[in-house]
Amino acid sequence: MDNVFDYEDIQLIPAKSMVNSRSECDTSVTFGGRTFKLPVVPANMQTIIDENIAMYLAENDYFYIMHRFNPGKRLDFVKDMHARGLYASISVGVKEEEYTFIQQLAAEQLSPEYITIDIAHGHSNAVINMIQHIKKHLPQSFVIAGNVGTPEAVRELEHAGADATKVGIGPGKVCITKIKTGFGTGGWQLAALRWCAKAATKPIIADGGIRTHGDIAKSVRFGASMVMIGSLFAGHEESPGETVERDGKLYKEYFGSASEFQKGERRNVEGKKMFVEYKGPLQDTLTEMEQDLQSSISYAGGDRLAAIRTVDYVIVKNSIFNGDKVY
Numbered sequence: 001m002d003n004v005f006d007y008e009d010i011q012l013i014p015a016k017s018m019v020n021s022r023s024e025c026d027t028s029v030t031f032g033g034r035t036f037k038l039p040v041v042p043a044n045m046q047t048i049i050d051e052n053i054a055m056y057l058a059e060n061d062y063f064y065i066m067h068r069f070n071p072g073k074r075l076d077f078v079k080d081m082h083a084r085g086l087y088a089s090i091s092v093g094v095k096e097e098e099y100t101f102i103q104q105l106a107a108e109q110l111s112p113e114y115i116t117i118d119i120a121h122g123h124s125n126a127v128i129n130m131i132q133h134i135k136k137h138l139p140q141s142f143v144i145a146g147n148v149g150t151p152e153a154v155r156e157l158e159h160a161g162a163d164a165t166k167v168g169i170g171p172g173k174v175c176i177t178k179i180k181t182g183f184g185t186g187g188w189q190l191a192a193l194r195w196c197a198k199a200a201t202k203p204i205i206a207d208g209g210i211r212t213h214g215d216i217a218k219s220v221r222f223g224a225s226m227v228m229i230g231s232l233f234a235g236h237e238e239s240p241g242e243t244v245e246r247d248g249k250l251y252k253e254y255f256g257s258a259s260e261f262q263k264g265e266r267r268n269v270e271g272k273k274m275f276v277e278y279k280g281p282l283q284d285t286l287t288e289m290e291q292d293l294q295s296s297i298s299y300a301g302g303d304r305l306a307a308i309r310t311v312d313y314v315i316v317k318n319s320i321f322n323g324d325k326v327y
């Protein structure tokens with residue numbers, strides 16, 4: 001592997017602007033046959049998304065992926081979204097009961113527009129078999145498979161029928177995989193994304209490690225079609241996590257999907273819990289992300305997202321933050 005770097009080691013190089021206002025820049029992206037306002041999706045985690053947020057995002061042309069941690073509610077969720085004329089985007093695991101669930105959906109002629117296979121180590125026969133099972137029973141569904149961190153994995157999952165792959169093993173804010181196992185893309189997620197994107201023939205979702213809105217543009221530059229974000233979407237008024245008050249300040253919980261808080265037991269724990277400052281309404285963050293990305297596009301010298309993909313960049317050793325604390 002040459003050129004190992006992460007988000008904070010990179011700066012994109014500005015090109016001459018072709019717009020008179022940042023508002024002329026179009027941040028929309030087409031992914032799985034639908035067009036969304038942003039190339040961003042809140043993480044499919046229990047403290048980040050619930051049914052209400054999913055509905056809000058779908059109604060307002062944002063991409064979402066519902067988590068898989070209330071398995072018994074998923075079928076009604078799909079029905080409900082379709083009854084409202086909205087797309088359905090759900091997650092599944094790879095255990096036996098998930099095979100039955102896919103068959104149940106097919107038997108009821110409920111075909112979610114997006115199905116994400118969400119497990120820690122996605123480069124596995126378990127995921128390959130599930131991709132093939134979904135494609136057999138729900139051929140119309142767009143299948144996202146992950147998570148992976150190598151080109152070999154991207155190729156194998158695409159070959160098995162995945163329509164998109166999700167890249168990121170261990171860069172997450174509440175992740176402790178890197179500490180507990182010694183493995184992953186933590187600390188070099190952006191370089192791993194670049195490595196995987198070179199092998200990919202289908203879209204890639206960059207997952208984890210986004211700490212600033214500029215990291216979204218960097219993900220797009222290095223090959224992401226979509227960017228999955230947890231911590232920056234935690235702490236909103238609508239966020240499902242518990243709210244607590246400390247010294248007169250409000251915080252909301254954010255915990256890992258492989259944490260003991262999610263699992264209800266201390267077995268194969270690879271996630272932790274933290275509290276993030278209360279951030280106000282979700283829409284404010286989405287709006288700010290859009291404005292910042294519009295600005296990124298203008299610096300790239302274009303008026304749409306694709307302009308970012310070809311900009312030059314430099315690797316800035318010692319980090320771009322000059323010691324400033326940004327998160």
Ligand SMILES: NC(=O)C1=CN([C@@H]2O[C@H](COP(=O)(O)OP(=O)(O)OC[C@H]3O[C@@H](n4cnc5c(N)ncnc54)[C@H](OP(=O)(O)O)[C@@H]3O)[C@@H](O)[C@H]2O)C=CC1
Pocket residue numbers: 093094095118119120121124126147168169170171172175177208256257258268270
């Ligand atoms: N993106 C990331 O870096 C990570 C994300 N997570 C998130 O945590 C949640 C739980 O993930 P996960 O534990 O996979 O889900 P599950 O608990 O549903 O496990 C899925 C299946 O994969 C098996 N499995 C899990 N890890 C491995 C592994 N390393 N090698 C072989 N088999 C494995 C499990 O068996 P068994 O439990 O018996 O091993 C189980 O049969 C997911 O939402 C996932 O996205 C978790 C860690 C890393």
Ligand SMILES: Nc1nc2c(ncn2[C@@H]2O[C@H](COP(=O)(O)O)[C@@H](O)[C@H]2O)c(=O)[nH]1
Pocket residue numbers: 043044045147168169170171172173174175176177178207208209210228229230231232255256257258259270271272
């Ligand atoms: N290793 C673990 N990774 C996890 C866990 N729960 C979620 N995740 C991953 O993190 C991202 C979000 O990252 P962030 O930096 O934006 O906060 C999420 O999409 C998952 O891929 C976990 O328990 N362990």
